[in-house]
Amino acid sequence: MLPSRVATVSLHTSPLDQPGTGDAGGLNVYVVEVARRMAERGVAVDVFTRATSPDLPPVVELAPGVSVRHLAAGPYGHLDKNTLAEYLCPFIFGMLRAEAREEPGRYDLVHGHYWLSGKAGVAAARRWNVPMVQTMHTMARVKNAALAEGDLPEPDARVRGEDQLVHQADRLIANTDDEARQLKEHYAARDHQISVIPPGVDLDVFTPGPRRAALERIGLAPDTELLLFVGRVQRLKAPDVLVRAAARLLERDPSLRSRLVVGVVGGLSGGGMSEPRMLADLARSLGVADVIRMEPPQTRERLADYYRAATATVVPSHSESFGLVAVESQACGTPVVAARVGGLATAVGERSGVLVDGHDPADYAAVLHRLIAEPGRRDRLAEAAPEHAATLGWDRTVDDLLDVYRASITPYAAPAGLPLAAAR
Template sequence: MRVAMISMHTSPLQQPGSGDAGGMNVYIASTARQLARTGVSVDVFTRATRPSQGEVVEVEPNLRVINIVAGPYEGLDKESLPTQLAAFAGGVLLFARCAALNYDVIHSHYWLSGQVGWLLRDVWQVPLVHTAHTLAAVKNEHISAEDSPESEARRICEQQIVDNADQLVVNTREEALNLERHYDAVPDSITVIPPGADTELFTPGTERATERCRRELGIPLHAKVVAFVGRLQEFKGPQVLIRAVAELLRRDPHRNLRVIICGGPSGRSATPEQYRELAEELGVARRIRFLDPRPPEELVTVYRAADVVAVPSYNESFGLVAVEAQAAGTPVVAARVGGLPIAVADGKSGVLVDSHEASAWADALACLLDDDAARIAMGEAAVGHAAEFSWPRTAANLAELYRGVIEHTPERCYSRRAAG
């Protein structure tokens, strides 16, 4: 089986945690690797952002990343990418034709890629599987006061993809219901396949390993540590954590608390400085350390160094950071939104918070930070909960879905030709 994965706006080779790279990058890279290791040939098509990388990157046997030139390498933000959809689609078609490649199925990720996948599906006459990862209607429903709403143009494009894809893949049942409610998706066209985590990399550390992690990060050994991992944008909620920390220290100025915020800015107006300035304004800057995004091999150090990982997003399709942290034995305090109630077992592997108010988050954090026995028990339970999610299982479910839609393609193509 040969699969064409489309990830136009961000490459799976890009470092997650900054720019437009995040959980979707981890999802694509992880599922593509696992599929490749089972003998499935996977080509991931993405927009070229630097000439030095070359057109084809051989990642491992059966897995390649194809960099398609569409627009300038640099200086093109995500909002301008729709102007390059035709150029990108043309580049994919040219590459496949010149290499004499025939794909069995297309799997597009995010709405920009879905538009390209829709065109390729009709040209190649092979089925289209689409994963939205985020939806305009859902983001606008859960938007923070500081964020800008998603455009109506994006929502329309998403509707077209929902209407034309052969199968829609979602992470949770809630995502399926969102597609039905906001986009009138047919339930039979939706398949729920939970994502996973690298449970071989993200593992609990010993007490000595935790001390080593804190030394490497310059964190006091005896402080209570809260970590945030992700892109620095309002939708991910780093400002919620900073305000909650200020509230905790207002209640108890002598609390021995430190915070790690690991990630890079994302979006037109986002900058690390705005969160540093907020910390300065609230008088907690000396308690917070900002770290640049880092690869998974180094990210595990952050998870192990933390007593608690905070995920204060306004919505998450699933919440990969929450699962990775739990796999590393660290309980999670997360917003009760999107897929996080599935990623986090409330009261067992972490705590879910019903609002984004600083007082509510301060209460939830204090609940774990001040109760060592409960926090340690949750950390132990978190490892078992995270073990329920694995990338090999996700990839196996995707391969089964691909085989199913491929079997039905001849009927769809025949009926379409007959109708023409």
Template sequence: MTTPDTYRRATRGAALSMPSLRRIAVITVHTSPLAQPGTGDAGGMNVYVLQTAKELAARGVEVEIFTRATSSADPASVTAAEGVVVRNIVAGPFEGLGKTDLPSQMCPFTAAVLREEANHAPGYYDLVHSHYWLSGQVGWLARDRWSVPLVHTAHTLAAVKNASLADGDTPEPLARRAGEQQVADEADRLVVNTADERTALQHYYGADPAKIDVVAPGADLAVYHPASKHAARAALGFGANETVVTFVGRIQPLKAPDVLVRAVAEILRREPGLSLRLVIVGGHSGTAEQSYSLVRLAHQAGIADRVTFLPPQPSAQLADVYRASDLVAVPSYSESFGLVAVEAQACGTPVIAADVGGLGVAVNDGVTGTLVNGHAPGLWAQTISELIHDHDRRARYAAAAPDHASNFSWSHTADGLLRSYDRALSRTALSPVLAGADRLRSRVTDLALRRQRNNRTVERAAAQR
């Protein structure tokens, strides 16, 4: 791998050995990797950023993660693991800003990121990796200022979400769509979760396929693995003979937990004596609680006593929820990958998932779970009911699930990211960065002129005294 210093020398025609990647800046503006997934805007992206940072640090690459502080109690920096530092940037009020309000805070956030780099010698960061379009806007400016490549992961795309909106959901704004287009055009590499997402980037944003890398996310297989179902049920207070169907995720229309409430209600209308429990694990996202109440829906459907609501769970406790479940359902309208599906399968639990986005990769249809083509509650009721009563098929799915999930470890993800970083740093992929070398030389010249002006000012002041 190569560093920006190598490129500056390369532009002078020097033939040098290539040093290793040393340090990267990771930008994740709207949600901290330290936040509990399932609360507010925290979700799979938080898990992705933190887990990949740990994997990269374990391989000797220092990772500094820049995120927006959301509390006055947030320290300026937190060591999340050896070699991983999270920097909490103060940009706007700590509370009361939703994701759609954050574009107004990009200037102070970006300024703080650039100032952090300015505390070090040029070339302190070898590469910028931004997550989500807001972060891509910051990363784009940092790339130009620091003369290093920008790698960007969108995680979700406005055009894809708007093409598959849930009833009553709000379309993503034009500003986001335009911002994503800018970042797709400017980034040196684009990392996507699946081949389908690569196709979406090309179709909706005209992205150059030559700069897109497919890198699947993973699961922490040291945490998510098969263990005693009986012990997990006892710990959670579930009945030994209950059939448990579980949803894990943010409570919002996009994730479609309401489809499951309606589906379970339909199953119980047909089979009122069935010992069936729906478990919903997660918190409300944004202002969804007022307009999207699953508690109210469960009461209206007459199944409030059959639905258990749990708050977002730390990973060790979440693993027990998966193990205690007979099925995990992922009915999302849009999903770039679906970490929940992989985590559940890693614990030996079959998955029923909507056949959208990356879920077709995360779930091996007919082997570790079932993909559902649509979101009609009746269709989901039929699919869930069939699996509930087909014990042999469910057992086959459960047996095959951990082996399938083993293909999606964070170690594999880190391997893919390092290959993408290497391409970003390669000379053939870095025409924008080579041009950036001139910008860096201009910056050094500007700093020198500024020092000269400051020295003259000091000299004049001394002469006047």
């Protein structure tokens, strides 16, 4: 049975936010792309998110069949994700009030994204007597096992909340086989709960194109060697590894300085907001400030040009549930140099990128130098990149999600328990 309407929960970040800054990233892209394609298949989607301003309308149409519902929960403005847990109850009550204004049985299923959303989603799903599907995106125990130097561990409250959520959710969506393994090893998830469904990439926007023309469009010389980082600027994503690698690269080959550019496209996020000059100060201390180009988050169309212009996109994250940036880059015909962590082993093709063990800048410098010094090798990776990305389109993701939705709602009986137990 195909659901007629799904309640998607994205409490801590809105699908209307620009990915690449604050708490907006791959999760936002996931929610938007899936919701749009669900609606095109006849499944309406209401996305519940926290209102960050009193000026936001209660309901915004994101696309035909997709509505974003802003719920008041706690003070307006940006709140730390750990603080948001204090406002789960008002958010849940907002979801219940919104549903109560509609005809009975409005939602056939709830899909939560991230643990906070999942806690709210479980409470609503139990009250509405519908199944609860959860995508974690990141997990506290996994992140804490791979902390960057100077980064703070995820709090115990999140660990306990995820433990509860894994056992309360009817189905768990893992981005990769590796994430499925982590759910079982770290949270004792059961095999029958888990479905592995990789995220996708918009193959209509992220397409190959001439590199020289793309360099010109973003204001760089045609002989530029652009090493690109895309994403939120925080220690977890490790843009500092790329900056340090660039310093090693220039020590190894000083002749590159006149044409090397390290592009960092993204905004401050998480712990990075408390140290806004960390990356700039690091570049200055290493003597490479002149090759660093800091850019704010870009529109998808503009971002595609940055990918096309790059010699390589570098994804040195300490933890990554999937790595949409890596897939977007490959879809644009640009190879990826990434850390061999989490979902990046799936996101990066064997013939379209290079996976690096660990986070030693010297190792990244060696790989990047070879791509620059051996353009034929770089071109071979670039040629295979779109082919790998083509296997990860959003249509496949949505097809597989709909299969999980059908299986979840036919038939369905809610587990016993208090409807709002998940909020406590």
